[in-house]
Amino acid sequence: MTTTDEHMKRGTDWLSKGGLRPTRQRVALACLLVGDGEHRHVTAESLYSDARDSGESVSLATVYNTLRAFCEAGLMHEVTVDGTKSYFDTNTHDHPHFFWEDTGVLMDAPTDQLEIARLPQAPAGAEIASVDVVIRLRRA
Amino acid sequence: MTTTDEHMKRGTDWLSKGGLRPTRQRVALACLLVGDGEHRHVTAESLYSDARDSGESVSLATVYNTLRAFCEAGLMHEVTVDGTKSYFDTNTHDHPHFFWEDTGVLMDAPTDQLEIARLPQAPAGAEIASVDVVIRLRRA
DNA sequence: TTAAGTGCAAATTATTTGCAGTAAG
DNA sequence: CTTACTGCAAATAATTTGCACTTAA
Numbered sequence: 001m002t003t004t005d006e007h008m009k010r011g012t013d014w015l016s017k018g019g020l021r022p023t024r025q026r027v028a029l030a031c032l033l034v035g036d037g038e039h040r041h042v043t044a045e046s047l048y049s050d051a052r053d054s055g056e057s058v059s060l061a062t063v064y065n066t067l068r069a070f071c072e073a074g075l076m077h078e079v080t081v082d083g084t085k086s087y088f089d090t091n092t093h094d095h096p097h098f099f100w101e102d103t104g105v106l107m108d109a110p111t112d113q114l115e116i117a118r119l120p121q122a123p124a125g126a127e128i129a130s131v132d133v134v135i136r137l138r139r140a
Numbered sequence: 141m142t143t144t145d146e147h148m149k150r151g152t153d154w155l156s157k158g159g160l161r162p163t164r165q166r167v168a169l170a171c172l173l174v175g176d177g178e179h180r181h182v183t184a185e186s187l188y189s190d191a192r193d194s195g196e197s198v199s200l201a202t203v204y205n206t207l208r209a210f211c212e213a214g215l216m217h218e219v220t221v222d223g224t225k226s227y228f229d230t231n232t233h234d235h236p237h238f239f240w241e242d243t244g245v246l247m248d249a250p251t252d253q254l255e256i257a258r259l260p261q262a263p264a265g266a267e268i269a270s271v272d273v274v275i276r277l278r279r280a
Numbered sequence: 281t282t283a284a285g286t287g288c289a290a291a292t293t294a295t296t297t298g299c300a301g302t303a304a305g
Numbered sequence: 306c307t308t309a310c311t312g313c314a315a316a317t318a319a320t321t322t323g324c325a326c327t328t329a330a
Binding site: 078080081082083085086096098100101109110113114115116117118119120121122123125126127128129130131132133134135136137138139140 | 225238253258262269274276277
Binding site: 161162163164183184185200201204205208224225226 | 318319320321322328329330
């Protein structure tokens with residue numbers, strides 16, 4: 001099977017895992033996101049321009065709506081690192097991030113190299129939903 | 141000395157520590173932020189309404205500009221926990237936060253109860269600017 | 281006196297929504 | 306067929322900015 005076929009299969013499989021209709025736009029975005037099996041960190045704008053670059057016709061509003069739908073379906077996670085824009089991550093496991101302050105690039109940090117020995121206990125009446133760790137980087 | 145005098149002194153001292161002119165508006169906001177010696181987490185809107193509630197006349201734009209000025213002067217830190225609004229913290233040390241997902245309230249988490257045994261090393265050419273730890277809470 | 285600070289109202293940026301049209305099951 | 310999805314354009318929300326006016330040093 002060709003690389004493209006493989007990408008396509010990964011994309012559609014991923015969509016059906018989330019119970020989402022495989023429309024042309026969604027399949028295109030899904031392939032861009034998980035087609036090669038790697039995790040990806042995107043903003044609505046970056047995914048939009050990736051789509052246009054690869055010749056796909058999708059509107060920006062649909063990219064926004066689709067990313068929201070992917071998150072609601074549990075296929076992606078929103079990562080909050082920069083007040084001005086939202087980042088979306090295809091890796092839905094709780095894991096640390098590197099954030100380059102100068103370029104605004106978000107990357108995974110190696111999970112196995114983070115070890116939290118002790119964590120503050122949740123206040124009464126609360127439980128911990130997730131622990132976000134963002135390692136902010138500056139050019140040395 | 142009265143409580144108000146003390147608040148006023150803390151506020152003006154804090155401003156001069158940042159090398160900022162003690163204008164009426166800045167002194168008022170500074171007193172609200174550090175007057176009682178406690179750390180505080182605010183948004184522009186919340187500080188604006190606190191100011192109006194205490195009878196101070198400040199415009200919302202000035203609250204925004206002032207919070208920015210306080211951050212640039214190193215008196216406060218911006219905390220990114222919610223894509224839709226910016227939070228500002230009077231505690232400028234690197235420390236963990238609790239974030240209540242339902243109410244949007246941000247609080248300090250006890251620093252001494254967090255122990256990071258191992259941290260991913262910064263990629264080549266980078267150095268760690270800060271490590272943000274946000275513990276997201278949901279109502280149990 | 282003069283450079284910095286303030287307050288509007290208008291501008292900007294990221295994102296969401298209403299609604300008419302299109303397509304998937 | 307029927308309900309969900311898409312695409313625009315307009316709406317919204319948080320924040321910033323331009324500019325005339327005020328005030329601290």
